[in-house]
Amino acid sequence: MFDVLKTPEDRKAFTEQVLAADKSIHSFLELDAEKKSCQNPDGPLANIPCGVKDNIAVKDFHLTCASKILENFVSPYNATAVDKLEAAGAIVVGKTNMDEFGMGSSTDFSAFGGTNNPWNKECVTGGSSGGSAAAVAAGLVPFALGSDTGGSIRQPAAFCGVYGLKPTYGSVSRYGLVAYASSLDVIGVLSKDLDLTEKVFKVIRGQDWHDQTSIAYPSEPAKPKNGKLSFTYLEGDLGLTPEIEKGYKALIQAIKDKGFEIKGVQVPSLEYVIPVYYTIATAEASANLARYNGIRYGHRSKEGETPMDLMEKSRNEGFGDEVKLRILLGTYVLRSGFQDQYYIKAQKIRTKVIDDFKNIFSTSDIFVAPAFPSQAFKHGNAGLTAYQQKVADKFTVTANLTGMPALSIPVGVENGLPVGMQLFANYCSENLLFDAARELSDVFPVADAPEAL
C-alpha cells in the first residue's frame, strides 16, 4: 500500500512534493524523507511515512519544541515511541510544528511561525500538536505522533477533522518526549485512518525500562460492561457554539440510532478542572523547563558576566511570552506560603475528578463530550485571546487529570470547518474507544480538506 519511500529517489521526490504542498500550511518545522529508511520491510508499518511532533526526540533530527531556546538543538537519541515505530517499519520524514513546549491551543505560539488550518488558512489548527494535525489533514503523511498534556492532540484533531488518540497515561513511554507537565503528558497518534491510528497505538504502547511511570498494557482487551457498549453524555448548558452544539446532538442521536444505550450525566467537577489543570501543569513545567539555561546545549546569551546572569539572559532571550507566563505561574503556585493554597489543593481536587470519572465508568463504557466549545478560530486578534483559549480547555483536560484515554473523532463539517467530538473511556480501554468510533464511522466519515494530497 505504501511504497512512496522505497528507493532513495522516491524519498527525494516525496520530500520535494511535501515541501511544496506544505508551503501554505507550515505543518513541518523540518522535513527530510532522505534521512531515514525503512528498518523493517515486513513490519506492520513498513514504509509508512510519518511526522513526529517537534517535542519528541528523533535521532539526528532537530528537537526544537518550537522554541528559540532549542533552535539549533539536534537530538542524539530516539524516543522509545520512535524506536518502536522504526522497528515496525515506519519512516519518520520530519518534525511537526507546535506551540512552544506544548503550551498553547493554536500552534500560533510557535517561535517559528504558526500553522495554517488546511480547511481554511485564515484559521488556526489548534494546538499544541497543530503541525501533526494539519500534516495529516492535508494528506502529507498518513499519520503523525503528537503529545497531549491538556488536549494537545484531541483539540487540533477536532480543528482539522482527523482522529486523535490520547492514550492512557503511562501506556506509551514518555522517554524522549520533552516534558511539559510530567504527570499529565502522553504521546499519542493523529490520523485520518481509524485502523491505522489503532495499529500505531498498538506498536508504540508498552512498559519501558527508561520510563518508570510506564505501565504494562493488559494483553486482554477491555470488554463492554453489559456485553454491548454503553454511553453517557454531558447534560446542561455547556457554552458551545451553535456548530458544536449541533455536532454534539448529532453524535448523541447517532449513538441512539445505532441502538446503544446512552444517558445524560452531570459532572460538576468540570467547572473547576481548568484551575486545577493549570496549577498542576504550570508547577511541573516550572521545574521541567529549568534545565534550559544556555550552558550545556541550546541558546546561550552573548552577554552575562556571571553564571546566574548568563542563565537569566539565555532564558529570557530563548523563551516566548506564553512560556514565561506559565513558568511564572508554576513557580508562584509552588512557593512556600502559597503551595497549600494552590498546588496541594489542586492535587486534592484532582483526586475528586478521578473519583468522578471512575464513577461514570462504573456504569458505562464511553463518555462523550465536545473536544472544544468552538470550531477552529482565526489567527491573531480575530480569534481567541490566550486567556479565553485556556478557559476553553475544560472538555479535554479531564482526561489528563485522570490519566484515562480519550479519542477525538470528526463528526462532520460546518461552514467549511470540521466539527470534532471526544470519546472517553476507563484506563487501558482504548479498544472500546476504537470500537465505538468504528461503529460511528459510517455516520461520520472522515472528510478530506480542500487541496489535500
Add this chain to the structure above:
Amino acid sequence: MIESFIGLEIHIQLLTKTKVFCNCKNEFTHVPNSHVCPVCMGYPGVLPVLNEEAVRKAYIVCRAMNCHLNEKAVFDRKNYFYPDMPKNYQISQFNSPFGVRGLIEMEGVPKVRIHDAHLEEDAGKLVHEGMTSYCDYNRAGTPLLEIVTEPDFKKPEEAELFMQNFRKMVRYLGVCDGNMEEGSMRCDVNVSVNFEGKGLGRKVEVKNLNSFRHVKLALQYEIQRQSRMITAGESVVQETRLWNDEKKRTEGMRSKENANDYRYFPEPDLPPYCPTPEFLAQIEAAQVELPWVRRRRFIDQYGLNEDGADFLTEEKDKADFFENAVKGGISVANAASWMRGEVAKDLNKAKKSLADSFLTVEKFVKVIKLLEEEKINAQAAKKVMDIIINEDADPMQVIEKEGLMQTADSGEVEAMVDKLLADNAKVVAQIKGGDQKPIGFLIGQLMKASGGKADPKKARELILNKISQLG
C-alpha cells in the same frame, strides 16, 4: 552560662556500580565529562531510572540508625539553579523520605536523634580558573544519602567523635568508603548558642568541611563567635557560612545565595517506593554489629584494653579476623598482640590491607598455634608471618622449607650444650661464681649453633642444669 546546640548534615556517596538515575559508571575519573549520558546531563526528554542497589544501601543505613521506615517513600524535586546542576532541580526526598526519626547511641556522645535520611543525586563539579568556571558532570547523579541529625550535640568534640564512629559504621555496612578528603563523605554542621535554659538560638549553617578536624575547628570557632555576640547583646544572623581553612575561620556568603525557596514537590517521573516485607528482610540480614558496640564488647568479653579494642574494631574485616582467630583456638592475647604487632607492621610495609594480603585466618591461627605449642619460636613465627602475608604460601611448607621447626631431639641439643660449655670454660666459671649475666651470651651461641631450632626458654634451663651438674 551559654549552651550550644550542634546538628550535623552528613552526605555519603553510596558504593554502587552505576549512578542513581542512569547507567553511567559511578566512579571517579580524571577525564572530564566522560561518565555522562543524556540522563545525567539533563537533556530534553530523558527520565530518571532508579537504581535498586542505591535504594538497598540507603535502607541499610536507615535501619542501622534505627529509623522508622516510611511505608511509602516519595521522591521530590528540590528546585534551585546552579551551573553544576544539570536539570536545575535535584531529585531528593522531602516529605516522605526512606527513613525518619532514628536514634544513635554511642559512648562519649549524648543520644543522637536522626531527623531523617533521604536519597538524592549529587551535582557535578566546577573548577574555577581566572575568568572561567569549568563544568564537569561526571559526579552528577552519584547516589547520595543525606543524614540529618537533630541538634543534640553540645560540644564540638562530641560531634567529632560521632563523625569518626559514623564513618566506621558506613564502612562496616559496606555502603560508603567514608573518604572525607575525596568528598565521598561530607559534612555540614549547624550550630546555635543561647543562654542556658533558653532553648535553641539562631541557627548558623557551616559548609565546606573536608575533615573531622575541620568539623571540630569550625564548631569551636562558631561557638566562640556566636557566644561573643550574644554576650555583647548582639543578635546572631541566621545564615550559611563557609569554613576558610587557611584563615581558620568561618565566613559569611553573599546574601543572594542565601535566599532560597526550594519549592519541593513530588517527582512525577518516579513512582513512590514502598518497601516490601521480603525487601525489609534483606535489609535486616545485611545489618552488622555496629563498630562502637563491638568495641565495647571486645573490652568486656575479651578483656582488651581500650587501645587494643580501638585498633581491632577500626575496620570490620580486622574485627572479624580477630574473632575468628580466637574461635580458631588461639589465645586472645596472642591474637591481639600479633595483629597489632607483626601483622600490622608487615601489612604496612607491604602497603596492603588485611583483605588484599594473602593472610587468612586459618594460616594465622596455624602459625600462632605452632608458637603456642612451642613447635616454633617467636622469631620463626615472625619470619613465617612475613612470608604468608606477601606470598600465597602454606605456613607448614614455609616452616619445613626454611627448617624453622624447633628440634625435638633433646640429645642433639644436649650435645651442643656440652660442647658449648667445654668451649667456654671461663664463662661457665663466671656463672658458677654467681654472675648470671653471661648466660644470655651462652643462649645466643646455642641458638646460633642450632640454626634457630632450639627453644630459647628451654635452652636456659638446660644450660643452668648442665652447669650445676658440672659440680
Add this chain to the structure above:
Amino acid sequence: MQKDELYITASLARLELTEKEADNLSQAVSQMIEYFSMMEKIDVTGLEPTTHVSIGENRVRKDEVVESTLAERMIEAAPERDERFITVPHIL
C-alpha cells in the same frame, strides 16, 4: 499580583524581566491567579493529593553499567567549551 511578588517569582525562576515585560506579564499572571482562587470554594476534606496516576509495583533497575556513546557528541553540543570541559563565566 503585586509587582514585587512578580519579581521575586521571576528571580526564583531565573527569568530576567524587563520593565515592559513585567507590566504585561503581571496582568496575565494576576488574571490566572485570580482564576485559580476558584479552587478555594471546593471542599476537599478527606481527599489525598494525587501525585501520580499510574502507580503499580515498585520500579527499580539493576545496578549494571551501560556506558553511553554520546559523551563526545554532548560535549560538542555545548555552546562554550574548553577541550572536554563545558565553560561558564567565573562565579565571583
